[in-house]
Amino acid sequence: MVRVCRLYYYESWTQEKIAAQLGVSRPVISKMLQRARDEGIVEIVIHDDDHEVSKLEKELEQLFGLTQVLVVPTKDLNKELISSAVGKAAAQFVLKLIRNGDRVGVSWGNTLYHMVREFPLEKKENVKVIPLVGGTGNARNEMHSNQIAYELSKKLGVSCETLYAPAVVETEELKEQIIQLPNISSVLQEGEHIDVALVGIGNPYSMSTMERSGYLNEQVLAELKSLEVVADINSRFITRSGEVSSHPINRKVIGLPLEQLKQTKTVVGMAFGLHKIDCIIAALKGGYINMLITDEATAEQIVNIQQGTPRMSGRRGKNKGS
Template sequence: MLSWEDRRLMVKVAMLYYFEGWTQAEIAARNNVSRPVISKLLNTAKKEGIVEIYIKDETFHTVELEQKIIKKFGLKEVIVVSTAGFAPEMAKRQLGKTGASYIANHTKEVKSLGISWGTTLLSLVAEYPYEHKEDVHIVPIVGGMGSEYVHLHSNQLAFNLAQKMNTTCSYLYAPAMVESNDLKERLVSSKDIAHVLEEGKNVDMAVVSIGNPFKGATMEKIGYLGPDDLASLRKAGAVGDISSRFYDAVGKELDHPLNQRVIGLNLDDIKKIPEVVGIVEGSYKLESIEAALQGGYLDVLITDDRTAQELADSHNL
């Protein structure tokens, strides 16, 4: 049991440290003891309940969720965006803004940035600030051509992001998915397409989103997937896709005819990229996100608070 003198010293040390802003070294010098003694006193004060630390800020909950998910999945970074009370479009915009900020602040050493496609990445590019990043070259990592929904395609996103960064980009002159394996082989063996695919494999960072093929899928909306395709994917055990590549519940890329007709990086290629940033919102994608994290495809996850809470609480692993 602590003596009155011990408790008094602890309170005095805690007052100086937490309220007066003294350093541990300054307190040690004043009390003629070593700095480790002060550190030990502060730790004991917390254990004994003499000092209780509260963080009073609305962002505490999101930061706590971030740390839980980082530990659970071994990620480099997680950013949880509070979207409570936001309409779906505003939530996506807020996520895009956060993703744009992360990319803008973490591309100092990046020479090439890969980009996939979809509505979430469209929000990121729309929210990206105009700046000078002439050293960064943008590369689409999946095909993106067609006459409909052009604004969502990787080539258009790469071009728009390059404009925002005042830099250069490559173009992958092919659709994300073609009608036959034969056509795919002919396209990927052409010099221009082969060159951009090789560039994509060697980017320093890539930004992707995650899709749930059965709920709100952009690939179905724009005509890449029909009812027969969806039935076939469900039967094969698909739970999600990254860059139009479908994977199962443990994150393994499916050996499926649709995956074989995609023009773009496969999931192993994506896994080898030094830093892959995944931006995804919507708890209906929970299983898709979990499987992608199990597959080890993401290093950084940016998501909304509701999805993050379910991810932290899930016992599916």
């Protein structure tokens, strides 16, 4: 089947010529090509240079001084299709970023989960994947940084580290004890020397991965809201202005600090859905990321807000991404 696909798509052979070469009928070749598409051996990608999307990307890059922005066209897609579309686009974007010899750090969350899920199998050399924040427990294991690191390393055919610790612990004293453990300390130190960071941007109050994982309760959420916290990156909370919050929970996180994250050459922030608008803006104001992946409707609203245009429901329909 692969041989037939190579002849048809790479060598531009006709189905009749391939059939003659293999000694079968043309309908056999046609069915084989269709089966290859159905089974995912062949994927058809249409590179549609959408002017509006390109304009949004450039506007976001200029407004926030970003190196690169990927806006995923999501017009008329439902929630499930948006998740898949963003995941596929993010996977291709990240694949091109990772070079042989890179150390790749990953945080956690829904967008990273969909990115890794859609990631193609493509072997890289001397690449290591490193979790940037702890993540253990039974709830939503597939979204934890350790699992994301493991799944990404499998797709790339490379090695990965594991951070055997929760994202947040009960006390600052316990955190200090844990990060001194050799197997924890070594992974955290590796995280300080990564080449590429892939981080989710979370909303603590809406479809929060941290809340669903049991790290946030109603009291903490109320306290965060009173401090104008609007987002979390690497399980650390930031305010509307982009500053790291003074809330004690930030001192109980086991993972790469945000100030250290800023020292990384390439930091890709990933978030989609209208409930992430304030989160993304805060992350951009704080300068924690220099590349952004988001969906079309969310990008449009962010540009409108920054340019002083009142929020609209979106000319492309509602977006309930996550």
